[in-house]
Amino acid sequence: MTKVRPRSGTRILPRLTDTNRAFWTGGGKGDLLVTRCEKCHRWELPPSQECTACGGPTRPEPVSGTAKVYTWTLNHQKFHPDVEPPNLIALVVLDEQEDLRLATNLVDIDAEDVKSGLPVSVEFEDYGDVFYPVFAPVEPK
Amino acid sequence: MTRAPEKDAIISGVGISRIGRRTGIDGLELTLESCRKAVEDAGLRLDEIDGLTSLGDTPPPAAAAALGIEPVYHGGGFETGGLLSPVMSAFIAVAEGKARHVLVYRTVQMMGGEYVPQDEGGEGGEGMSEMRRLMVDIEEMLAANAFSAVNWLAMHCRRHMEMYGTTKEQLGWLALSSRQKAALNPLAVYKDPLTMDDYMAARPISTPFSLLDCDVPVDGSIAFVVSHADYAGDGASPPVRVEAIGGSPGLGGWFHRPDYPKMASIEAANQLWSRTDLRPSDIDVAELYDGFTFLTFAWLEALGICGDGEAGPFVEGGQRIALDGDLPLNTYGGQLSAGRMHGYWVLHEACLQLRGQAGERQVTSPEVAVVSVGGGPIAGCMLLTS
Numbered sequence: 001m002t003k004v005r006p007r008s009g010t011r012i013l014p015r016l017t018d019t020n021r022a023f024w025t026g027g028g029k030g031d032l033l034v035t036r037c038e039k040c041h042r043w044e045l046p047p048s049q050e051c052t053a054c055g056g057p058t059r060p061e062p063v064s065g066t067a068k069v070y071t072w073t074l075n076h077q078k079f080h081p082d083v084e085p086p087n088l089i090a091l092v093v094l095d096e097q098e099d100l101r102l103a104t105n106l107v108d109i110d111a112e113d114v115k116s117g118l119p120v121s122v123e124f125e126d127y128g129d130v131f132y133p134v135f136a137p138v139e140p141k
Numbered sequence: 142m143t144r145a146p147e148k149d150a151i152i153s154g155v156g157i158s159r160i161g162r163r164t165g166i167d168g169l170e171l172t173l174e175s176c177r178k179a180v181e182d183a184g185l186r187l188d189e190i191d192g193l194t195s196l197g198d199t200p201p202p203a204a205a206a207a208l209g210i211e212p213v214y215h216g217g218g219f220e221t222g223g224l225l226s227p228v229m230s231a232f233i234a235v236a237e238g239k240a241r242h243v244l245v246y247r248t249v250q251m252m253g254g255e256y257v258p259q260d261e262g263g264e265g266g267e268g269m270s271e272m273r274r275l276m277v278d279i280e281e282m283l284a285a286n287a288f289s290a291v292n293w294l295a296m297h298c299r300r301h302m303e304m305y306g307t308t309k310e311q312l313g314w315l316a317l318s319s320r321q322k323a324a325l326n327p328l329a330v331y332k333d334p335l336t337m338d339d340y341m342a343a344r345p346i347s348t349p350f351s352l353l354d355c356d357v358p359v360d361g362s363i364a365f366v367v368s369h370a371d372y373a374g375d376g377a378s379p380p381v382r383v384e385a386i387g388g389s390p391g392l393g394g395w396f397h398r399p400d401y402p403k404m405a406s407i408e409a410a411n412q413l414w415s416r417t418d419l420r421p422s423d424i425d426v427a428e429l430y431d432g433f434t435f436l437t438f439a440w441l442e443a444l445g446i447c448g449d450g451e452a453g454p455f456v457e458g459g460q461r462i463a464l465d466g467d468l469p470l471n472t473y474g475g476q477l478s479a480g481r482m483h484g485y486w487v488l489h490e491a492c493l494q495l496r497g498q499a500g501e502r503q504v505t506s507p508e509v510a511v512v513s514v515g516g517g518p519i520a521g522c523m524l525l526t527s
Binding site: 011013014020034045046070071072073074075076077078079083087089090091099101102103104105111116132 | 208277278280281282283284285286288289291292295296297299300303344345346349350378394396397399401402471
């Protein structure tokens with residue numbers, strides 16, 4: 001079962017729509033749900049109604065939740081009155097497809113231990129409707 | 142090759158206001174300073190200006206009223222050039238005969254300076270829909286507590302470092318070189334010498350970017366008069382000719398492009414080169430956007446001035462990009478040291494250099510200048526000649 005964590009503080013979460021709802025709420029049932037084309041089976045983020053590669057219809061499907069760190073930054077500057085730095089921000093590539101990228105926060109790891117290609121897996125922060133996907137190292141330090 | 146319409150445009154006049162940090166000067170007053178200078182520099186009277194366009198702060202109706210002009214052309218026509226779009230639109234407008242002399246200005250204030258066109262038409266307004274289209278992934282970034290372009294572009298930079306071995310010191314060489322040039326620019330806000338130790342010790346903002354990788358917010362205004370090419374020679378100042386422009390539809394947003402960490406600058410540069418017979422080796426001086434140090438690296442590579450991953454070694458040591466180097470770069474000190482005129486000082490400086498009027502920082506007889514503005518999904522560039 002995928003780990004559910006308490007919320008980590010204020011997050012600016014998107015307005016839920018028919019297109020993005022599955023992605024942002026699927027964690028409530030333990031699944032990271034990503035748009036997939038029914039025709040060409042390509043995965044797609046951000047969530048969309050139509051496949052941007054072939055135009056086919058899409059539906060949300062669960063992914064494994066495992067990923068690799070692609071790039072990252074440790075933010076030190078306070079940009080939002082309710083969000084305290086530092087913030088460990090990253091792009092991860094989901095293991096399902098080499099260009100399936102997700103912006104997220106890395107948890108349970110120090111910034112100096114982050115490396116490109118580091119294996120990570122999804123956990124969800126409980127924001128009520130939204131279960132926000134964060135990623136933790138697969139190998140605990 | 143079809144003749145690109147922008148070749149029928151010239152920049153006939155340039156003007157710059159006082160520039161400073163927290164000046165307390167009203168935006169309209171700064172706007173009037175730059176606009177009046179640009180019109181005078183073009184050898185025109187205000188009543189000969191028949192177009193007026195801008196972006197962001199100090200809306201054109203207020204400027205038109207204060208200048209006492211009644212322009213018939215208000216912008217539009219080339220909408221994918223990012224922050225340079227008003228200038229590019231003016232090129233097309235004079236080429237098509239929609240206007241003869243278009244005044245284009247950009248006024249920024251430290252607490253203003255919107256990065257994207259403001260929403261002027263409510264929820265469904267054109268500016269807002271344009272922003273949403275360009276920033277398909279903005280919701281993901283905000284949800285991840287990545288609120289600023291400094292966060293988004295820091296990740297491009299980190300990826301570039303991972304792929305090519307680009308170093309923090311190489312970013313620093315751009316900052317150091319820019320500071321040396323700013324010392325020769327009377328209007329630059331930061332002129333004190335900068336050492337590599339200073340650069341490396343600056344407080345981190347969003348790693349690998351620290352304070353000295355970020356541009357300096359200022360108050361100021363810059364204006365241009367764009368005229369039809371048949372006005373060349375009739376004006377008060379040497380004309381700057383427009384060789385080619387390039388913009389980008391910004392596909393893929395901030396981080397969903399397959400070729401990440403490349404950016405929309407790729408498509409903008411490709412469009413530019415498709416509209417001219419000149420090649421990157423013809424460039425004599427380059428004024429490339431530096432909202433963050435890394436953006437200049439991205440433009441050097443996108444424009445083909447150096448190969449993918451080669452921008453770090455290209456600027457390292459600073460000799461190649463010095464005023465007397467192979468490719469003088471950001472000769473006014475850049476937004477990093479001169480000030481964040483949000484894409485318009487690069488153009489102003491290119492004009493001064495091509496006109497031979499850049500004072501102590503003048504490079505030797507440049508004939509071709511490249512100007513670029515933007516980062517992420519927003520990009521525009523132009524090639525200008527003397």
